[in-house]
Amino acid sequence: MDTTDRTYDVAIIGGGAAGLSAALVLTRALRSVVVIDAARPRNAPAARMQGFLSRDGMAPSELLAVGRQEVLGYGGELVADTVTDVVRTPTGELALSLASGGSVVARRLLMVTGLRDEVPDLPGVAGRWGRDLLHCPYCHGHEVRDQPLGVLGGAPGAVAHALLVRQWSADVVYFARSSPLTGEEVERLAARGIEVVVGEVARLVVEDDRLTGVELADGRVVPRAAVFVRPHLVPHSALLVALGAGVDHLGWPLVDASGRTTVEDVWAAGNAADPRAQVITAAGQGSAAAIAINNDLVEQDVLDAVLTNEKR
Helix, strand or coil: CCCCCEEEEEEECCCCHHHHHHHHHHHCCCCCEEEEECCCCCCCCCCCCCCCCCCCEEEEHHHHHHHHHHHCCCEEEEEECCCEEEEEEECCCEEEECCCCCEEEEEEEEEECCEEEEEEEEEEEEHCCCCCCEHHHHHHHHHCCCCCCCEEEECHHHHHHHHCCCCCCCCCCEEEECCCCHHHHHHHHHHCCEEEEEEEEEEEEEEECCEEEEEEEECCCCEEEEECCCEEEEEHHHHHHCCCEEEECCCCCCCCCCCCCCCEEEEECCHHHCCCHHHHHHHHHHHHHEEEHHHHHHHHHHHHHHHHHHHC
């Protein structure tokens, strides 16, 4: 699709729940909108999406397919591409360079580029992510309830993660790995009946395409049906940083309640700004950002109209 001969009201980088929700609101507000998506959704490994009112159990890909059709139905445009750079034009718009060689110009920009999950580099991990190696108990806990569960230590907040996972099963093992526990942590885990296993984890044991246990470096195997881990969350914020957006000490963009960043005309929503946002939360944040963006455009349209009348 040729996007070079027009200026859109809004360009949205990212076609997940946040991006499509924003596009739906904006197209219904009669704004010209283009959504540019690289087709690398964070939740692609998950077979089902849970906790989304009226869509519980739907495949993530199905939700996105329905969302795309809704956006297209209101005149939005979808571009399958990757944005490689964003710069300010001499007239104040935002010009987006695409990996394909094309470009897009827009008056406002919404970044919904998500984040990257960095999980422990252990044998067996890569193929189980989102299946029976899990991170979010609210997303997956009900599906593995009352089963033998494990929680991998070694990350900040891992003990709190284990105490949370305990809500879904009375059989939880905490694998401390190389991280020593404080006396208080030992007491809290014991009080909830969570067994602590000390020793390095060698691999996840997988049999017949399902996780069956956790093997330690000394050869012990602890049977488990699913394992939770708190991944290191890395924001996809390179484009925002290049634009000069303010970020916190962990690299997350500084935004207000509507998602407005410190860069004029630029918003961020979903996991691009909030690492804790689930799909339903991200969709709501996209909607809120879209309303703020439209209100901002209305204000500019009014100012432009006043200036035009004054010149007559």
